[in-house]
Amino acid sequence: MASVEAEMTDNSKASNPYSRLMALQRMGIVHNYEKIREYSVAIVGIGGVGSVAAEMLTRCGIGRLLLYDYDKVELANMNRMFFLPNQVGMTKTDAAVQTLSNINPDVVLESFTLNITTVDGFETFMSSLKNKSFNPNSEGTGVDLVLSCVDNYEARMVVNQACNELNQVWMESGVSENAVSGHIQLLIPGETACFACVPPLVVASGIDERTLKRDGVCAASLPTTMGIVAGLLVQNTLKYLLNFGDVSRYLGYNALKDFFPTMEMKPNTQCSNAACMERQKEYILAKPSRDAAAKAKMDADSLVAEEFPIHSENEWNISVVDDDEPDKVSTITSGSLPVGIMHELPSADKFESDPAPAETSNPIDDLEDLRKQLDALNAD
Numbered sequence: 001m002a003s004v005e006a007e008m009t010d011n012s013k014a015s016n017p018y019s020r021l022m023a024l025q026r027m028g029i030v031h032n033y034e035k036i037r038e039y040s041v042a043i044v045g046i047g048g049v050g051s052v053a054a055e056m057l058t059r060c061g062i063g064r065l066l067l068y069d070y071d072k073v074e075l076a077n078m079n080r081m082f083f084l085p086n087q088v089g090m091t092k093t094d095a096a097v098q099t100l101s102n103i104n105p106d107v108v109l110e111s112f113t114l115n116i117t118t119v120d121g122f123e124t125f126m127s128s129l130k131n132k133s134f135n136p137n138s139e140g141t142g143v144d145l146v147l148s149c150v151d152n153y154e155a156r157m158v159v160n161q162a163c164n165e166l167n168q169v170w171m172e173s174g175v176s177e178n179a180v181s182g183h184i185q186l187l188i189p190g191e192t193a194c195f196a197c198v199p200p201l202v203v204a205s206g207i208d209e210r211t212l213k214r215d216g217v218c219a220a221s222l223p224t225t226m227g228i229v230a231g232l233l234v235q236n237t238l239k240y241l242l243n244f245g246d247v248s249r250y251l252g253y254n255a256l257k258d259f260f261p262t263m264e265m266k267p268n269t270q271c272s273n274a275a276c277m278e279r280q281k282e283y284i285l286a287k288p289s290r291d292a293a294a295k296a297k298m299d300a301d302s303l304v305a306e307e308f309p310i311h312s313e314n315e316w317n318i319s320v321v322d323d324d325e326p327d328k329v330s331t332i333t334s335g336s337l338p339v340g341i342m343h344e345l346p347s348a349d350k351f352e353s354d355p356a357p358a359e360t361s362n363p364i365d366d367l368e369d370l371r372k373q374l375d376a377l378n379a380d
């Protein structure tokens with residue numbers, strides 16, 4: 001691997017596949033891009049989102065990818081990106097390894113052709129996530145992040161169970177059955193809501209869900225929506241691993257309105273998942289040391305700010321808002337969901353009545369308001 005590091009650093013050559021990525025470092029966006037070579041990411045579900053996410057991470061020069069799927073490539077998958085007609089009949093994991101190793105032979109690829117929702121599959125899944133890191137320079141467990149790109153509730157609950165047990169940070173992703181909305185979500189055991197803490201949320205598409213879910217009618221899919229959600233997921237992954245920008249806790253996407261709702265979710269103190277409750281206890285116990293570390297960082301930052309005043313004059317009156325304030329995170333309950341987001345599954349007592357109304361009118365109202373304000377401004 002020494003040659004890869006040398007190649008990564010020598011970023012002036014057009015023949016260097018990493019030159020445009022290393023430019024992120026020269027431009028000050030990323031502090032240390034080469035760190036990406038040390039990271040392992042597990043991708044569960046190599047479908048329309050997972051395969052594209054795997055390709056993006058491979059092109060970015062990720063250290064190691066662990067790929068999990070049990071399905072085979074079908075012609076019906078060709079409306080999505082990544083898989084090729086000549087791969088029909090291969091397992092998705094084998095086909096992915098074939099393509100990804102051609103794109104970037106530097107990435108260590110491990111494929112697991114298994115169903116994580118079976119007893120044996122779950123055991124292998126757990127032990128593969130615990131394997132010793134491939135990188136001799138880093139200590140500890142096997143993976144730095146798990147990406148859930150599965151298409152069903154049961155598999156998400158299995159990823160949630162594994163990650164809560166292993167205290168493993170993960171990101172969840174999803175695309176609606178009508179192919180016009182999706183979301184990504186960051187889950188940090190004990191710190192954010194787990195998948196069992198809050199009923200799963202989806203971005204309202206504005207289409208009546210009752211007209212969609214008919215037995216025997218297969219789900220729709222678009223390469224655009226899946227590519228966008230994969231892009232949002234890997235963007236969040238890069239920000240999380242390489243420590244730049246704001247890492248999204250929840251980011252939704254409504255394709256019909258081009259609407260991107262965001263929110264944060266605290267863990268449920270009565271979560272039904274025992275491992276989640278354990279992680280929540282640990283998180284509360286670690287609060288004093290976390291506060292001390294945050295204070296030390298703030299003191300260090302203010303020292304730097306005193307030594308190097310950026311601008312003594314502030315002609316545009318720009319003020320900096322402290323975004324480290326605790327307790328700005330609101331606990332999400334069914335009554336307090338942000339506009340445009342709703343629960344994916346009806347709660348038991350609401351099952352017989354109408355599903356949650358799709359809140360699509362507010363963005364339009366906002367737009368109308370904005371237009372009126374602009375008209376008023378122009379009239380002056």
Ligand SMILES: [Zn+2]
Binds near residue numbers: 193196271
């Ligand atoms: Zn939970």
